[in-house]
Structure formats: C-alpha cells, structure tokens
Amino acid sequence: MGFKSALSKVFAAFVNRELNKVRKNAVSFQQKAFTDLVHVAKDTSFGKDHQFEKINNYEDFKRLVPVHDYEDLRPYIDRVVNGEEDVLWPGKPAYLAKTSGTTSGVKYIPISKESMPEHIKAARNALLSYIHETGNSDFVDGKLIFLQGSPILAEKHGISTGRLSGIVAHHVPAYLQKNRLPSYETNCIEDWEQKVDAIVDETFNEDMRLISGIPPWCQMYFDRLSAKAGGKKIKDIFPNFKLYVYGGVNYEPYRARIEESIGFKIDSIETYPASEGFIAFQDSQKEKGLLLLVDSGIFYEFIPSEEYFNENPTRINIKDVELNKNYALIMNTSAGLWGYSIGDTVKFISKDPYRIIVTGRIKHYISAFGEHVIGEEVEHALMSVAKEEDIDVVEFTVAPQVNPSAGQLPYHEWFIEFGTAPDNLQAFAIKVDKALQNKNIYYFDLIEGNILQPLVIQSLQKDAFINYMRAEGKLGGQNKVPRLSNDRKTAEGLKSFIK
Known part of the structure; x- marks a missing residue:
C-alpha cells in the first residue's frame, strides 16, 4: 500500500463521520440552505424583483418565486452573460457552463465561487465513501482517467466559459494531478474520435486503475483499446483496473456489454453531476440509490411528475416527499438559479438517509x-x-x-x-x-x-x-x-x- 492509499483511508474515515451528520439531519441542513440562499441573494436584481425581504418561510417563497425553466430565467441570465453584476447572485459568476438545449439552443448556466467547490467536494466524497466502505484504496496510487470535454475556456465579458467537464478539469486537486490522464494536450483535442484514439495511445501502457466517463463513450474507448491489443479484454490490458465511475445516463442498459469488455464484474460508482450543481452520488456498494447532497448550497423542491404541466402543481420540499413516487426536480442554488426546473425526474427509495434514483427527463x-x-x-x-x-x-x-x-x-x-x-x-x-x-x-x-x-x-x-x-x-x-x-x-x- 502506497502513501496516498494509506492516507486516503484516514481521510475517508473523517469524511464519513461528517457525512453521517448530514445523513441524520437532512431536513435541518435543507432549512439552513434555504435561509442562507434567500438572505445572501436578497439585494440582487432577482431578489428585489421577487421581494426576498418578505420571505420568512417556504410558503412565502412559493408564493413569491414561481417555478422557472431556462427560457423563463433567460432575461436575467442574458444580463449575467453580458457582464452585469448582482443579477441572480452577488457579483459576477466565476464561470458560465455552456450546455445545449433542445428548445433554447446554447444555454449558459452560471457557476459561482461558492458553487464551484461543491462540485469538487462531491466528486471527492464519492470516492472517499467507496474507500471507507470497501477498504479498497489502491486505485489512488495508480493512474486515473476522466473522459471529458476540452478544458479550453472562452471568455464572455470577463467570465470564463466552457463545458462543465472542461471547467472541472481546472480544479482537479494537486494530489491527483500526477496520477491523472489524459494529458492536457490530448484533452484539448476537439474531434471526439481523434481524441479517443489519442487517449488509447497515451494510456495503453499505463497502470490504469480508475476510469470515469459516460458509459457509451467509455465503451468506445474500451473497444478501441481491445482492437489495439488484438482483442484482449480490458482486465488484461489494465490488470489493476478496479473502479469505474459514471454519470449522466442509466448504467444498466450498458452494464452487461461494458463488463463483457472488461472481463469481470467491476465495482462502480454512480454520480449525478449537472451544470446547475452536483446533486447526488452513490455512497454505498450495498445500498441502492444515490445520496442526495443536502448541504451543498442547493435547496431542493419537488413536483409530482403527473402534476408538472398543471397550472398550479403541488410543490414540496424534502420533508414532505413520499417514497417510490416520481418527482420533477426543482433547484435553488448558490449560483443564483431560483425555482429552476432542471428537467430531470427522481424517485426517493429511502428517507433515512435520503437516497434517490434518477428516473428520466420530464420532457423525455x-x-x-x-x-x-x-x-x-x-x-x-x-x-x-x-x-x-x-x-x-x-x-x-x-x-x-x-x-x-x-x-x-x-x-x-x-x-x-x-x-x-x-x-x-x-x-x-x-x-x-x-x-x-x-x-x-x-x-x-x-x-x-x-x-x-x-x-x-x-x-x-x-x-x-x-x-x-x-x-x-x-x-x-x-x-x-x-x-x-x-x-x-x-x-x-x-x-x-x-x-
């Protein structure tokens, strides 16, 4: 066991104790998030327009702040993109995450100096939860790969702009930088197929132990690795490969084929990151579902999915959710998204702690x-x-x-x-x-x-x-x-x- 591996177990135990406090007090953490968010944003343009100074409780909030999608918030977001300060959140955002929408074209999601660290902390804690539960920490001594977008950022009115995965690439902790692949130069390749081929060449003779990425694109990477190795399984190319981290889509339709490519049933960690915030991660290999992150600068609301398109749908917070019921997920964030419908549907499978599964898209x-x-x-x-x-x-x-x-x-x-x-x-x-x-x-x-x-x-x-x-x-x-x-x-x- 290497030094990083040994140290990670100590850190994992500490983080697990902190997570246990959150697991046991989710409702109070959400109440604090609600109070803090409204207080900090009361003097922004949005806060003034929606009378945040009159909000004393959740019922006030629901009365004064409607549910929005991107198009509803676009007049405010356009002002943010144009460099105006104190619009949705104090100051300017640290980044604008560029995403594509089916109806809105290119979308720009603000990421603030308060919300950015939560993305990194959540990804870190997902790995540390795995280490604490399983005792498996050897992967931190080998190479790790994150199949992601280009880290090259543009600039709009003094705000760095790019894909979320490219933005996150600039915040990988220093202690992981030497372990991390692909190289910056390879990561900057825009053409995806050229990029995958370059990643194959760059990683082929490395000690890969953790691989992360959306399942269909990881499968492409595995297929090309196998072809380069004359049909070998991934376990024979990377004998120390032990952990697969994924998010963005349901893994189950891909699981059998990916495990066939690898050559064994590999441990995996599911994450639920979005440009709007890091929402949940799999904190256990034994329990189903993803731990909802209630202390990450996000106040969550939920609308029963069958009511979503009603004129006045039911709108509740975490303390009133029911198990095994499909909800549209609504977010209020420390980057200034208010009553924001992310478009996803979730179902709670546990309330002690609050664990969810992602069931689909409200418009899909x-x-x-x-x-x-x-x-x-x-x-x-x-x-x-x-x-x-x-x-x-x-x-x-x-x-x-x-x-x-x-x-x-x-x-x-x-x-x-x-x-x-x-x-x-x-x-x-x-x-x-x-x-x-x-x-x-x-x-x-x-x-x-x-x-x-x-x-x-x-x-x-x-x-x-x-x-x-x-x-x-x-x-x-x-x-x-x-x-x-x-x-x-x-x-x-x-x-x-x-x-």
Whole structure:
C-alpha cells in the first residue's frame, strides 16, 4: 500500500463521520440552505424583483418565486452573460457552463465561487465513501482517467466559459494531478474520435486503475483499446483496473456489454453531476440509490411528475416527499438559479438517509395517446427481457408512430442496436411489449382497448447510434441519445440505419 492509499483511508474515515451528520439531519441542513440562499441573494436584481425581504418561510417563497425553466430565467441570465453584476447572485459568476438545449439552443448556466467547490467536494466524497466502505484504496496510487470535454475556456465579458467537464478539469486537486490522464494536450483535442484514439495511445501502457466517463463513450474507448491489443479484454490490458465511475445516463442498459469488455464484474460508482450543481452520488456498494447532497448550497423542491404541466402543481420540499413516487426536480442554488426546473425526474427509495434514483427527463416521455411512458419504464421493459433471453443491447431509443400505414393502428417504434440480436425479433418484441404493459397501466389500457397496436422494433446496423451522433455533430463528451421522445426527430434521423 502506497502513501496516498494509506492516507486516503484516514481521510475517508473523517469524511464519513461528517457525512453521517448530514445523513441524520437532512431536513435541518435543507432549512439552513434555504435561509442562507434567500438572505445572501436578497439585494440582487432577482431578489428585489421577487421581494426576498418578505420571505420568512417556504410558503412565502412559493408564493413569491414561481417555478422557472431556462427560457423563463433567460432575461436575467442574458444580463449575467453580458457582464452585469448582482443579477441572480452577488457579483459576477466565476464561470458560465455552456450546455445545449433542445428548445433554447446554447444555454449558459452560471457557476459561482461558492458553487464551484461543491462540485469538487462531491466528486471527492464519492470516492472517499467507496474507500471507507470497501477498504479498497489502491486505485489512488495508480493512474486515473476522466473522459471529458476540452478544458479550453472562452471568455464572455470577463467570465470564463466552457463545458462543465472542461471547467472541472481546472480544479482537479494537486494530489491527483500526477496520477491523472489524459494529458492536457490530448484533452484539448476537439474531434471526439481523434481524441479517443489519442487517449488509447497515451494510456495503453499505463497502470490504469480508475476510469470515469459516460458509459457509451467509455465503451468506445474500451473497444478501441481491445482492437489495439488484438482483442484482449480490458482486465488484461489494465490488470489493476478496479473502479469505474459514471454519470449522466442509466448504467444498466450498458452494464452487461461494458463488463463483457472488461472481463469481470467491476465495482462502480454512480454520480449525478449537472451544470446547475452536483446533486447526488452513490455512497454505498450495498445500498441502492444515490445520496442526495443536502448541504451543498442547493435547496431542493419537488413536483409530482403527473402534476408538472398543471397550472398550479403541488410543490414540496424534502420533508414532505413520499417514497417510490416520481418527482420533477426543482433547484435553488448558490449560483443564483431560483425555482429552476432542471428537467430531470427522481424517485426517493429511502428517507433515512435520503437516497434517490434518477428516473428520466420530464420532457423525455411518450404520451402521444395519454400513456405517459417514462424512461425508467422502457429501460426496465427492454433490459429485463434482454437479460432473460441473453440478448446484448448496445443502444436504443423509442418514439411514437402516430401516422402508420393505412389500416394499421398507431404504435411505439423502438430503434435498437443489438450486440447479440434475438433469433426471433417479433417474439422478442411481444415480450418487451408485455413487460411495458406490466409497468404502465395506461399503456396496458391502450393496447387492450385497440387504441395502440403492440410495439414495433427496428433493428439497426452496427454503430448506428455512433454514426447518427456523428452526423448530428454530437459525438462524445456529455452528449447522449434520449431514451425516448414524444416526437420523431431522433427516430427520423435513425431510419437510414435500419437493417
């Protein structure tokens, strides 16, 4: 055991004691976050416009501060981007995280000097929680890789601007810098495929022990490593590789293929970072779900997902949430986002401590016929049958077909790239459809009532999703294909890849 490894265990024990205080007092930590946020921002433009000086409790806040999406907040954010101070949060933000939205085009999310350290602390504590629980700390003595966006930052009116992962790259702790790969030069390569090839060359003979990144892009990295090594498994290329860290998408549809590439069932840590704030991380290998970070400068609110599009939806804080109920996540942050709908849906699976699972996107659903099918349901339906049938699914997405051929009922159209395809695609589709009916009563009723016909699967060519993302200019980084959409934009783009 190296010096860093030994020291990390001591630090992990200390951090775990601090986390235990938070776990046991989540409601009071959230109340403090609420009070502090409102007090600090009362003299900002937003605070004055929304009478923060009159806010004494959460009921006042709900009355005076509506739920916003990016477009609602855009007049304020545009002022921030143009260099104005004291708009949403005191002073100017330290950074603007550049993201892409489906309706808003390029979005700029403010990151303040108060919120930036919380991103780093959360990522650190995720690793330390793993070390404390398992005793496995050897990975800190080897090389670590973070597949991320370019760290090159632009500037807008004196504010550094770039992708979140590129911004975070400038804040990697000094004690990890010597262990960290790829090099700065490689990380700056904009073309994703060139970048992956450069990372393969740079890491091939290194002692890689921790690898982090979004599953589909890590899979591309593993595939190219294996090809360079003449078909070897990753465990034979990196014999000390012991920990995989991921976030951004549900890992389960990718797990089997990634573990097949690696050659064994690897320990993994799920994280839930966003430009708006680091929301949760997996703090246990034994318990399901992600620990909600209630002491990180974020005050959370929740709207039952079925009420989200209502004129006056129910809006609650952490003390009133129910287990196993789907909520739209609303954030108020120490970077000046207020009543901000991040677009994600979550479900609490524990309140002692507060642990969540991410169930999908509030706008990524299918309800063309009133079925309101969500990401969690389609993923469960497909992967449960695939596991039972020993079918390898590389990637998939689902869209409604509301204008079928003459004489046909409408249906859900599934576009699936298989690693190992079913012998009988029609029989496989029937099983997946039954599984989805079992998860969603509205979908069941529509099938039973002959409003919809059972789902149709389109089997796609090898690398269909990679080629589609390349054609869209969205290959790599934090980009991902939506699991399901209420429109056919993605579906139409994939039609040319049908076998």
